[in-house]
Amino acid sequence: MSTVQSDPRPGARRKSPADRAAEVAAAAREIALADGLAGITLRGVAARIGVTPALVSHYQPSMDVLVADTFAAIVAAEIGEVAEELASCARQVAALGALIDSLLGPDRSPVTALWLDAWSFGRRNTALAIEVGVQMDAWQAFVSGLLRSGVAAGEFTVDDPDAVAWQLLGIIDGLNAHAVVRYGHAGSLRGLVRTVAEHELGLASGALGTTTTTSMD
Amino acid sequence: MSTVQSDPRPGARRKSPADRAAEVAAAAREIALADGLAGITLRGVAARIGVTPALVSHYQPSMDVLVADTFAAIVAAEIGEVAEELASCARQVAALGALIDSLLGPDRSPVTALWLDAWSFGRRNTALAIEVGVQMDAWQAFVSGLLRSGVAAGEFTVDDPDAVAWQLLGIIDGLNAHAVVRYGHAGSLRGLVRTVAEHELGLASGALGTTTTTSMD
DNA sequence: TACCTTGTTGATCATGCGATCAATTAACCC
DNA sequence: GGGTTAATTGATCGCATGATCAACAAGGTA
Numbered sequence: 506m507s508t509v510q511s512d513p514r515p516g517a518r519r520k521s522p523a524d525r526a527a528e529v530a531a532a533a534r535e536i537a538l539a540d541g542l543a544g545i546t547l548r549g550v551a552a553r554i555g556v557t558p559a560l561v562s563h564y565q566p567s568m569d570v571l572v573a574d575t576f577a578a579i580v581a582a583e584i585g586e587v588a589e590e591l592a593s594c595a596r597q598v599a600a601l602g603a604l605i606d607s608l609l610g611p612d613r614s615p616v617t618a619l620w621l622d623a624w625s626f627g628r629r630n631t632a633l634a635i636e637v638g639v640q641m642d643a644w645q646a647f648v649s650g651l652l653r654s655g656v657a658a659g660e661f662t663v664d665d666p667d668a669v670a671w672q673l674l675g676i677i678d679g680l681n682a683h684a685v686v687r688y689g690h691a692g693s694l695r696g697l698v699r700t701v702a703e704h705e706l707g708l709a710s711g712a713l714g715t716t717t718t719t720s721m722d
Numbered sequence: 723m724s725t726v727q728s729d730p731r732p733g734a735r736r737k738s739p740a741d742r743a744a745e746v747a748a749a750a751r752e753i754a755l756a757d758g759l760a761g762i763t764l765r766g767v768a769a770r771i772g773v774t775p776a777l778v779s780h781y782q783p784s785m786d787v788l789v790a791d792t793f794a795a796i797v798a799a800e801i802g803e804v805a806e807e808l809a810s811c812a813r814q815v816a817a818l819g820a821l822i823d824s825l826l827g828p829d830r831s832p833v834t835a836l837w838l839d840a841w842s843f844g845r846r847n848t849a850l851a852i853e854v855g856v857q858m859d860a861w862q863a864f865v866s867g868l869l870r871s872g873v874a875a876g877e878f879t880v881d882d883p884d885a886v887a888w889q890l891l892g893i894i895d896g897l898n899a900h901a902v903v904r905y906g907h908a909g910s911l912r913g914l915v916r917t918v919a920e921h922e923l924g925l926a927s928g929a930l931g932t933t934t935t936t937s938m939d
Numbered sequence: 940t941a942c943c944t945t946g947t948t949g950a951t952c953a954t955g956c957g958a959t960c961a962a963t964t965a966a967c968c969c
Numbered sequence: 970g971g972g973t974t975a976a977t978t979g980a981t982c983g984c985a986t987g988a989t990c991a992a993c994a995a996g997g998t999a
Contacts, residue, residue: 519965519976541845547957557978562958618845624903625842628758628835641904671900672914679896683888686841687858697889701918736946736995764987774948779988941999948993956985963978969971 526564528554533575538615542622542633545572573632576623580640583616584647597655601702602714604651608677609695617681645670652706661706669705676701743781745771750792755832759839759850762789790849793840797857800833801864814872818919819930821868825894826912834898862887869923878923886922893918 520528532553536544547568551558565571587607594600627634649670652663663669680694699713737745749770753761764785768775782788804824811817844851866887869880880886897911916930 522976525976541842543842543846546955548955558957559959559979560977563977568957621838621841624838624899625758625760627903629760637903641900672897672911675897675900675911676893677896678899679894680889680892682841682895682899683858683892686844686854694889694892697918700921701914704917704921739946742946763985765985775987776949776989777947780947785987943998944996946993946995948991950990950992952987952989954986954988957983959982960980961978962980963976965974965976967972967974969973 522564525560529561529564529571530575530578533571534579537572537575537579537619541618542572542576542626545575567632569630570632572626572630573636576619576633577636577640579616579619581643584640584643588647591651596660597651597658598660598708598712599714600651601655601706602699604648605677605695605698605702605713609680609698613681614685617678617685620678621682621685641674644674648674655706661708661712663706672705673698673702739781742777746778746781746788747792747795750788751796754789754792754796754836758835759789759793759843762792784849786847787849789843789847790853793836793850794853794857796833796836798860801857801860805864808868813877814868814875815877815925815929816931817868818872818923819916821865822894822912822915822919822930826898826915830898831902834895834902837895838899838902858891861891865891872923878925878929880923889922890915890919 529550532550533545536549536553545568547558547561550571551561554561587604590607591600591603594603623633623637627637645667649666652666652670655661656663656666676698680698684694700710702708703710703712746767749767750762753766753770762785764775764778767788768778771778804821807824808817808820811820840850840854844854862884866883869883869887872878873880873883893915897915901911917927919925920927920929
């Protein structure tokens with residue numbers, strides 16, 4: 506992931522700017538996922554790749570930007586992964602169910618914690634605030650696109666796909682946040698989100714697939 | 723609010739430990755609501771009450787504790803206010819509707835932002851993390867109590883009031899978070915939460931009161 | 940009024956952060 | 970192999986934070 510390409514020259518410590526930049530970015534991502542955005546520090550990143558703080562500083566306009574870019578990279582990558590994962594679904598109903606499963610899965614803690622950090626730090630880091638907006642919009646666009654596809658395919662109906670997308674993402678984020686802060690994971694809450702989605706889309710109960718549902722069934 | 727009680731002695735600068743502590747706490751609360759938990763700083767609090775940083779330090783075991791206590795005080799006060807506000811409701815259904823209105827009202831930004839800070843900072847501040855847990859549990863207990871009262875009164879049925887309380891709070895927090903970070907306020911989302919609540923409680927649509935609902939109706 | 944308790948101060952320390960820059964030296968090219 | 974480019978370093982600055990403590994002085998008390 507960190508462009509480790511064989512590296513022909515023996516004992517070579519110097520790297521091309523592109524490689525170094527990639528290395529810095531990768532280190533920042535790893536730190537962010539492990540210790541949160543607050544863990545991304547000049548000296549911390551430098552130490553992780555065995556380099557002087559000055560060098561890290563040299564490859565970034567400012568730490569605020571590095572933090573913002575790191576957040577954006579992680580979230581964007583995740584959107585890509587989820588999109589790819591959902592591409593195999595024949596019907597949009599199935600894709601939506603898979604999306605909910607994915608976003609409320611057992612391994613969400615790191616990314617959810619990252620979002621919590623971003624929401625909080627965004628008030629003191631303009632670059633990050635902008636990136637938070639961009640990534641939230643990206644998620645919203647992805648989900649609303651999914652909804653529109655489903656409507657186009659005649660699988661369900663939605664009055665306002667944009668609004669419903671925001672609602673679903675809001676609910677999911679809230680449940681995930683609670684799960685990260687107070688519980689282990691939010692898997693048991695999938696049923697609730699499914700129910701909400703089914704209601705919003707005018708689907709029958711269970712149309713989005715069923716695991717062990719939480720509430721009344 | 724900051725115990726300004728007349729103060730008989732003229733030109734008195736000295737205050738009793740209790741008064742000073744209250745003054746410090748009040749200043750911390752004001753700062754937290756205005757600038758977030760990150761704004762609570764030794765020198766900042768000191769400057770606000772016209773006092774030396776050393777004095778503020780003198781009245782608190784550590785800044786981490788002051789931050790945690792400030793967060794707890796604000797949230798606890800809000801729970802108290804909401805509880806009092808809901809006490810006038812004759813039926814629990816009305817109380818639940820009022821609760822949703824209150825928690826998704828137009829002036830939620832400061833408190834929601836505070837929660838976001840707390841969730842994020844809790845990873846680096848043990849005292850705060852504990853307080854976050856306590857206050858989340860307090861809210862959960864309040865809501866589940868409300869649900870149990872409604873069940874006892876025969877107004878609706880809930881299989882697992884504890885779980886449903888967590889779900890409702892999770893949804894509300896998520897929508898509020900999105901509203902704070904990306905939108906003005908979450909008022910237009912009340913309809914969604916009402917719908918979820920009605921579904922969870924086996925109520926008819928509109929049973930929790932209606933404002934302009936968002937989705938399909 | 941003199942004393943003594945104690946709330947309060949000023950100075951100071953230690954820490955961690957981001958950022959800068961001349962000097963170094965590795966790596967490439969001719 | 971020598972020269973040149975530029976990646977990298979070490980040293981150092983400036984700033985903000987939390988925390989400590991001897992010294993001071995306000996204010997109640999005898």
